[in-house]
Amino acid sequence: TPRLLTHDSGFVPDHVLRVSTRNISIACGTRQSAVVNGTSPGPELRILPSQRTWIRVYNDMRQANLTMALQHWHGLAQRMAIFSDGSPHGSQWPIPPGHFFDYELQTTSDDSGTYFYHSHVGMQALTVSGALIVEDCGHPPYKYDDERTLHWSDFFPQTDHEIKVGLQSVPFEFSGETRGVLLNGKGIGVGHEGAESPFGDCSLPVIDVDPSKTYRFRFIGATGLSFVSMAFEGHENLTIIQVDGGQWTQPSSVDRIQLASGQRFDALFAAKTEKQLEAEGRKTYFIQFETRDRPTTYRGYAVIRYSKTGTSPRGPITPPLTIPNNAYDWLEYELQPLYPEKISHPTLGEVTRRVTIDTTQLVDPQTQHVVWRLANLSWTEELLESPLLVDIYKFGDRATPDYDSALVNNGWDPRTRAFPVKVGEVLEIVFQNTGSLVKNGGGVDVHPFHAHGEHFYDIGSGDGAYDAEANEAKLVAMSYRAVKRDTTMLYRYTTTTTPGAPAGWRAWRLRANQPGVWLVHCHTLQHMIMGMQSVWVIGNAAEIRQVPFEYTRGYLEYGGDAYGNWTHAPTCIHEFEDMGSENCNL
Numbered sequence: 001t002p003r004l005l006t007h008d009s010g011f012v013p014d015h016v017l018r019v020s021t022r023n024i025s026i027a028c029g030t031r032q033s034a035v036v037n038g039t040s041p042g043p044e045l046r047i048l049p050s051q052r053t054w055i056r057v058y059n060d061m062r063q064a065n066l067t068m069a070l071q072h073w074h075g076l077a078q079r080m081a082i083f084s085d086g087s088p089h090g091s092q093w094p095i096p097p098g099h100f101f102d103y104e105l106q107t108t109s110d111d112s113g114t115y116f117y118h119s120h121v122g123m124q125a126l127t128v129s130g131a132l133i134v135e136d137c138g139h140p141p142y143k144y145d146d147e148r149t150l151h152w153s154d155f156f157p158q159t160d161h162e163i164k165v166g167l168q169s170v171p172f173e174f175s176g177e178t179r180g181v182l183l184n185g186k187g188i189g190v191g192h193e194g195a196e197s198p199f200g201d202c203s204l205p206v207i208d209v210d211p212s213k214t215y216r217f218r219f220i221g222a223t224g225l226s227f228v229s230m231a232f233e234g235h236e237n238l239t240i241i242q243v244d245g246g247q248w249t250q251p252s253s254v255d256r257i258q259l260a261s262g263q264r265f266d267a268l269f270a271a272k273t274e275k276q277l278e279a280e281g282r283k284t285y286f287i288q289f290e291t292r293d294r295p296t297t298y299r300g301y302a303v304i305r306y307s308k309t310g311t312s313p314r315g316p317i318t319p320p321l322t323i324p325n326n327a328y329d330w331l332e333y334e335l336q337p338l339y340p341e342k343i344s345h346p347t348l349g350e351v352t353r354r355v356t357i358d359t360t361q362l363v364d365p366q367t368q369h370v371v372w373r374l375a376n377l378s379w380t381e382e383l384l385e386s387p388l389l390v391d392i393y394k395f396g397d398r399a400t401p402d403y404d405s406a407l408v409n410n411g412w413d414p415r416t417r418a419f420p421v422k423v424g425e426v427l428e429i430v431f432q433n434t435g436s437l438v439k440n441g442g443g444v445d446v447h448p449f450h451a452h453g454e455h456f457y458d459i460g461s462g463d464g465a466y467d468a469e470a471n472e473a474k475l476v477a478m479s480y481r482a483v484k485r486d487t488t489m490l491y492r493y494t495t496t497t498t499p500g501a502p503a504g505w506r507a508w509r510l511r512a513n514q515p516g517v518w519l520v521h522c523h524t525l526q527h528m529i530m531g532m533q534s535v536w537v538i539g540n541a542a543e544i545r546q547v548p549f550e551y552t553r554g555y556l557e558y559g560g561d562a563y564g565n566w567t568h569a570p571t572c573i574h575e576f577e578d579m580g581s582e583n584c585n586l
């Protein structure tokens, strides 16, 4: 049973993140950026499985709002506090400047894995993000000696605000392409290759390893725009073991990693032996990484270094590796659960409703903005006056989307502009790429689609238009068992097509069992600002409002009592008990 407690000086959160604005050295230049505890990326947080954790997030920025999305937990709806999802105008008010918010997280023994936290406001996630690791519960199913986190992000020289203003201007001004892909916050900005930077350290990012060890590499896609394909010189032997946190997979051998915004992959990396290093006469190898499916390609390098000392090399003049251009085949229909007895995807016969979401780029006839629509709806964090979950607490079923109206309107209700789902429905959600309507250009983009709340079963992707029977036949013929994901790619198979024509699809299945308000959106930050987001409401008001109304008051107003500041200790709902990690042999 939930309780209401005031977090005065006697309350000590497990972790504290303070977000402020400063001028940082980045990509061999400087940038005015929102940072976490002074740095970008922010500190790596490590939390325990089967445990309740409190994370306090301060907004020390003078002007900008902030919410942190701590993504993403299996069964999030059941086990994470209702107002703690961190989607502004979906599930909570943003944290006003000068305030802080205490996020309550509850993990289970199945959550061990790789996650990250990031701001969910505007372009802030370019720099406001960091690794969030749920420690292993007992012995993990794969053996490794040590681990490394590989957190990937993008550099844009403009401020967050400038980028956003450009995207919402007439004429439209895109951010431009990435000016640097960064590994653990380091990388070489476009134009600085081979140059000394006036702004301090401009060396390549380095991953230090020891000979003969096996590492668990945790890949985190915290980019804003870039879809990154990367290969490892001299080490063409990575084994995928886990995906999107929590989901252990059967071992899958790969020669490269493709990482889109929002995704995580964990892979075993076998270091060379001393003998091999001697025979090859080297101590460093390059990681070569390249962006995919954008108008221009950024190529960068990092260094795998075997002797912790010694200078790290410059990037090579000629690329040592050739990375395939086509991205759409990588690991499709390949990843399968390590423990299939624990999970199984709904079959086509079990599906009770299909929601097809066309992704469309067009000029909005009213605003003249270049926008994206999902199922003919552009949704941004500015669209609603107050967060939908707040309205549902205040107004009950009057604020929940109407099911019957949604059925005849592409799946969403025009009044609330949200997608209603009944508890118990088995959904098939199909994202359908289409050629751009802007200037009748027919351009096709890629989109990493991401769901808050419970993870979905990914049942594949393909070119053209989705054919449910054909895909089901393929799954059955392969005896394929889908894995649970939270972010998968809507690919492109061609750069242009007829405007409006189908141009590739991605399909998910979900047993909707967890009431709540959940975002489903493209994880590309620019596309989010351009409207590529949607809000899904699972359950009716009675099913959603599990916490007594009196307890929720502090959450229902912007800057309400649940938000602390200098003079005011917040009053917070405790949804979970601190049980310790007793279900887990640590």
Ligand SMILES: O=C1O[C@H]([C@@H](O)CO)C(O)=C1O
Pocket (backbone or CB within 6 Å): 172, 174, 370, 438, 443, 445, 526, 527, 530
């Ligand atoms: O959403 C986008 O807008 C631009 C372009 O398509 C319109 O100018 C671009 O490159 C995107 O990815």
